[in-house]
Amino acid sequence: MNMKAGAAPDLAWPSDVTDVPSEVFVRKDIFEEELERIFYGPYWHTVGHEAEIPNPGDFKTIDLGRVPLLVARGKDGVVRVFINACSHRQNQVETAPCGNRKGFECPYHRWTFKNDGSLAGCPGSEDFSPKFRKEDYGLKQVNMTNVFGLILVSLADNPPDIDTYLDRGKQNLEKQIGHKEGLQLLGYQKVRYGCNWKVIMDNDGYHAPLLHTGFRLLGWQSGGGEQFVRDYSAGVESQLVPGKSTGILKDSSLIEFKDSQWDAGSFVTGIFPATILVKHMDVISIRFPIVRSVDCTEIHYAYFAKGGDSEETIKHRVRQASNLLGPCGMISMEDAAIFRRIQLAAEARGTAIFQKGVKDLKSIPNQFLQNDESPNIPRWDHYRRLMGFSKKGEA
Ligand code: FES
Numbered sequence: 001m002n003m004k005a006g007a008a009p010d011l012a013w014p015s016d017v018t019d020v021p022s023e024v025f026v027r028k029d030i031f032e033e034e035l036e037r038i039f040y041g042p043y044w045h046t047v048g049h050e051a052e053i054p055n056p057g058d059f060k061t062i063d064l065g066r067v068p069l070l071v072a073r074g075k076d077g078v079v080r081v082f083i084n085a086c087s088h089r090q091n092q093v094e095t096a097p098c099g100n101r102k103g104f105e106c107p108y109h110r111w112t113f114k115n116d117g118s119l120a121g122c123p124g125s126e127d128f129s130p131k132f133r134k135e136d137y138g139l140k141q142v143n144m145t146n147v148f149g150l151i152l153v154s155l156a157d158n159p160p161d162i163d164t165y166l167d168r169g170k171q172n173l174e175k176q177i178g179h180k181e182g183l184q185l186l187g188y189q190k191v192r193y194g195c196n197w198k199v200i201m202d203n204d205g206y207h208a209p210l211l212h213t214g215f216r217l218l219g220w221q222s223g224g225g226e227q228f229v230r231d232y233s234a235g236v237e238s239q240l241v242p243g244k245s246t247g248i249l250k251d252s253s254l255i256e257f258k259d260s261q262w263d264a265g266s267f268v269t270g271i272f273p274a275t276i277l278v279k280h281m282d283v284i285s286i287r288f289p290i291v292r293s294v295d296c297t298e299i300h301y302a303y304f305a306k307g308g309d310s311e312e313t314i315k316h317r318v319r320q321a322s323n324l325l326g327p328c329g330m331i332s333m334e335d336a337a338i339f340r341r342i343q344l345a346a347e348a349r350g351t352a353i354f355q356k357g358v359k360d361l362k363s364i365p366n367q368f369l370q371n372d373e374s375p376n377i378p379r380w381d382h383y384r385r386l387m388g389f390s391k392k393g394e395a
């Protein structure tokens with residue numbers, strides 16, 4: 001890809017590590033620069049899990065920033081990711097969100113592609129220019145890697161080593177999605193939040209029992225645990241204290257924890273820049289982010305069961321996934337309103353301040369308790385450096 005980051009947008013960053021200027025959520029020039037530097041830059045972005053396209057011919061489409069991608073499993077069983085643009089005149093080849101096809105046909109001039117991306121046919125080729133060779137005109141493949149079935153891509157020519165990139169996050173991922181019998185897709189909840197992508201990633205461990213009424217009503221306990229932050233991954237690993245029935249639910253089987261054999265813990269892992277994976281009780285979910293604009297972020301919540309689950313367990317996972325932790329889940333539904341309210345108030349260009357767990361205004365913390373908001377500080381500092389924003393008083 002020929003995408004280039006420009007000069008850093010003009011923004012003086014506050015000198016205390018606790019302070020973040022709200023204008024990073026609303027400035028269009030900053031959003032455009034993020035697309036170039038981060039989303040089209042030398043980082044890894046999740047676009048799917050192999051369990052979403054289990055059979056030869058299965059595919060899904062997804063956008064990385066504004067770049068349309070096509071994730072397809074070939075007849076040979078291999079998963080590949082392509083730029084979703086015809087090699088002829090760059091028309092978008094596939095528009096369905098997912099499906100199964102023998103191949104792909106671009107409707108403009110009917111060029112056809114096999115699901116391994118190679119060009120199968122092109123009408124009228126006897127009259128094509130002398131430079132045309134069919135083997136040169138397959139769909140353009142994107143750099144990809146696969147971690148426990150999670151498909152990550154990079155538009156940059158030389159993306160970093162994935163193990164180094166994920167760092168400690170890889171251990172969490174193994175516990176979340178690395179089950180030996182693999183995963184099976186249960187379904188999706190797809191939602192558009194009226195906010196900048198960083199507002200969602202800035203959600204914290206402090207708010208959960210305070211904002212979410214469901215935490216109290218269900219007798220929900222997050223238990224003890226720890227958070228870690230690396231440059232490109234972050235996470236929370238908690239003991240799991242299953243909710244007690246407080247009489248609020250007529251049927252408290254909704255908050256039962258049935259699969260305690262696999263891993264009793266609760267894990268939330270963030271992968272830079274904007275993916276979140278959650279394994280909590282019997283919910284296994286991956287949130288695929290699509291940054292639509294400076295104030296609109298689409299999240300595809302994909303839910304999974306384990307490969308060998310019984311029908312009864314699958315039913316339980318579907319019920320728990322859709323009722324607890326999704327965009328309208330009982331212990332997370334208020335987040336959407338907060339995201340939007342932060343976005344609206346950010347127009348005043350104030351300063352967001354982190355307090356809980358902060359001991360020092362000048363150094364970046366690296367140890368956190370489960371309900372601290374201080375883990376957001378190293379993440380913001382990493383973002384600030386990557387975007388080239390200098391602190392006030394620095395050169
Ligand atoms: S643009 Fe696809 S066939 Fe011409």
Ligand SMILES: [Fe+2]
Pocket residue numbers: 203207208211212331332335
């Ligand atoms: Fe929340």
